Amino acid sequence: MALSRPAIPLPPPARGGSVVDVRREGFELPAHATAVAAARERVWGQLCSWGVPEDLGRTAQLVVSEFFTNAVVHTDSCRIRCRLQVCSELLRIEVCDEGGDCSEVAPRQAAAEDVDGRGLQLVGAVAERWGVRADVQQQGRVVWAELRLTVR
Structure with a gap:
């Protein structure tokens, strides 16, 4: 199911007034463990259809997987929404859950013997x-990441 509202505001026109190519897509899934794999596949399919390079698509899958996993495990969400936007040189990924406190989302220092707790470090x-x-409209929070489309 595509979301009807834009992921982020449209960028200003490029110099000379030309229009910047912006592509957006969104979907919503139930907040179940199976949603993590489903989200990875939805993101992969969308980015492939946009012609995004494979390595960037795999990186985007990693980010989405981490964000969805955290939403499933650490919130009481019923639904999780994902928005993708490609504009200029960036791919923006937003995952919206029904969690409340934004201060709770931060990388933690996992001990060497811990089997989890490194996901946001990977995202960083x-x-x-x-x-x-x-996300005041949905009374939740949005965790977002921007990935560069081009190599510097």
């Missing part, structure tokens, strides 16, 4: 930037 390593903000 692969993303140009990432963060969390309140």
Whole structure:
């Protein structure tokens, strides 16, 4: 199911008034463990249809997997929404859950023997930037990441 509202505001026109190509897609899944794999596949399919390079698509899958897993495990969400946007040189990924406190979303320092707790550190390593903000319209939160489309 595609979401009707844009992921983020449209960017300003490029110099000279030309229109910047922006592609958006969104979907919503129930907050079950099976949603993590389903979200990875939806993201992969959409990014392939947009012609995004395979390595970036795999990185996006990793980010979405981490965000969805955290929403399933750490919130009482019933539904989780995902928005993708490609614009200029960035792929923006937003995952919206029904969690409340934005301050709870932060990388933690996992001990060597821990089997989990490193996901947001991975996101921080692969993303140009990432963060969390309140989603006041949905009374939840949005965890987002931006991945660079081109190599610097």
